[in-house]
Amino acid sequence: AAGVIQSPRHLIKEKRETATLKCYPIPRHDTVYWYQQGPGQDPQFLISFYEKMQSDKGSIPDRFSAQQFSDYHSELNMSSLELGDSALYFCASSQAGGPNEQFFGPGTRLTVL
Amino acid sequence: AQSVAQPEDQVNVAEGNPLTVKCTYSVSGNPYLFWYVQYPNRGLQFLLKYITGDNLVKGSYGFEAEFNKSQTSFHLKKPSALVSDSALYFCAVRDESNTGKLIFGQGTTLQVKP
DSSP: OOOOEEEOSEEEEOTTOOEEEEEEOOTTOOEEEEEEEOTTOOOEEEEEEETTEEEEEOSOOTTEEEEEOTTSOEEEEEOSOOGGGOEEEEEEEEOSSSSOOOEEOOOEEEEEO | OOEEEOOOSEEEEETTSOEEEOOEEEOSSOOOEEEEEEOTTSOEEEEEEEOSSOSEEEOGGGOEEEEETTTTEEEEEESSOOGGGOEEEEEEEEOTTTTOOEEEOOOEEEEEEO
């Protein structure tokens, strides 16, 4: 079965650089979520999209932005990177219309030097 | 605000023994509860969920969870642990704002020894 695809899997950036993370949800899933997992931490919700519109926003810095495109893939754009942005970034997708489980991608490990 | 607590950082069991990973929740309405497992450097894999109905929920890989409303708990269980079950387990509750985001517990590392 198709899973959530994230790219790149690993990313190394310098402070103050920008990064773009991509997420391709499971086909026919119309909702995408982004989570950030710091070392030894639980995943923290960043932002979500339903049918290409932002549906919720969590503790996402103003330096970060995201969008969902017409083909339902989503991109998380991160600017002015800081050392504290180093984390695993997960994308998850689900079908709307009920408390459906979210299916997570393998994550992008971002390291900011 | 909703929250989930996993009181144990680590659970150690011997292979073949039953295991329990504890989770308690706090919500104002009906809870939608989930268990996920995370292997090192991997994404989270869905194990099972409680929405409504039977208090005993069966999931993947032989896991099950017992929903207890009076104790506001949703403990993960397995009758016979395998070494390959060793991983990080997260309990989560669906946010009541209905946008679907998950609120995770702190995670519990399960160590199954041969």
